[in-house]
Amino acid sequence: MHGGDAIDVRVRRKAFALPRGPARVVLRDVAFTAHPGEILAVLGRSGTGKSTLLRLTLGLDRDFEGTVFLPRRRTGVVFQEPRLLPWLTVAGNLRLVVTDTVPEPDIPALLDAVGLAGAAGLLPRELSLGMARRAAIARALAVDPAILVLDEPFVSLDRRLAGEIAALLARRARQHHGTMLLATHDLDQALAIADRILVLHGHPATLAADLAVPDPKDGEAAGRFKRDLLARFAFLDEAPDDALAAHPPPRRAISPSAGS
């Protein structure tokens, strides 16, 4: 069913108990495998179960029918909220997750890569939300992850920074032959960096599509792919609530060839 290094998710049913009435089923029959070197983007409307799917994948919620296999490899996670420890500095937050099994990270370089040069000594309350999100991304990279799981990591970031960080993550995943699982409601962002797109749709959400994304360098194929996708899932074109909608990240800079 699954290889040793691949993430394998088979969710038959995930429901949330309600105080009154029957449980609310949010996911049904969602299955995918993410192999090393793959970048998967999970798309869907807000509230469709993307974050729930990531939580199941990470083993944070075991109350569901089905199976999940997450390889026991170094995993970096970016939650929807930055989840920085407010009593530690930015550098302290990065060092927090570095254990004996992780190579010593170059913290100034990591912070520089996410546009936070000079912020190592700041406390989280001294950061804007966008800076805190970037610190969370740097923290995920600090463990030199073989698996990277990101839940809407680019919300609150401006267009240029989001594009740069997306490029950094994609380049890093390809160079390290790592697995990246990204939940987003931004189609352009997903098309820019993902190898495969999973679309969650319906109530309860099912896996409505699992599609290979054409190389962004092939503009015609990429355009056709996007048009076909929108023809099937018009809601994917709904404007997300951040600046990325109007200004998608640069595609060519994050193509596999550009990153290697």
Next chain:
Amino acid sequence: MAEGLAATAEGQPGGSLDRLASLLLLAGLWWAGALLVASPQLFPGPAQVLGFAWRAIRAGDMPYNMAVTLARVALAFVAAMAVGGVLGGIAGRSRRADRLIDPWLVVALNLPVLVVVVLCYIWVGLNEVAAILAVAIAKIPTVAVTVREGARACDRDLDELAAVYRLPRGRRLRRILLPQLAPYLAAAGRSGLSITWKIVLMVELLGRPNGVGFELNLCFQDFNVTGILAYGLGFAAIMLVVEAALLQPWERRANAWRRRD
């Protein structure tokens, strides 16, 4: 009382002056009351009490007895904080543990301290272990309840963060759990200290051959109100100094990251 004073003085210009003025006013009222009653045996004035204290200090009785009592307070305080902190932490983190521990806490909280002290002396004997044990047992429930509230309020999101990054247990405790519990531990410590030393005096009064409580008992038998006030107020002053010099700075340090300068 000390907590209230600290809270009103904190962060306000002239706070220390206000506190000093308040204490001087109290001393003035005491002095005036003593003049009015005009019975030094029944209600001695500040000068008499200070004189008694000075003589007891020079004779060595007061420093010795206060040191003995301080040692008992320290041991019982540390034991109560450690056991109560662990119990409260476990109860706050696990619903099942809470269901098991809570009835014990309710019983312990409603058990008169005097009963605990007497039972410890009967079961363990009239010795130091019984004295320290009685004070610790009397204080553990209040520490546990305070810390339990802190553990319940801990951010579960940070637990998930620790889980996905597979942080070692020691680091989770040191870096994630304890910083969140620190304000509650500090609150338990400050209220705990003021209660602990009062219980220690009762324990000494009932069954120890030394300490401030023992001296108070002797003074009571001699109808020596001056001695009672000298020992009582003297030890209270020492505990206030301990709180101001140790507990308050620790509390400020624990909450330093919350400040917005």
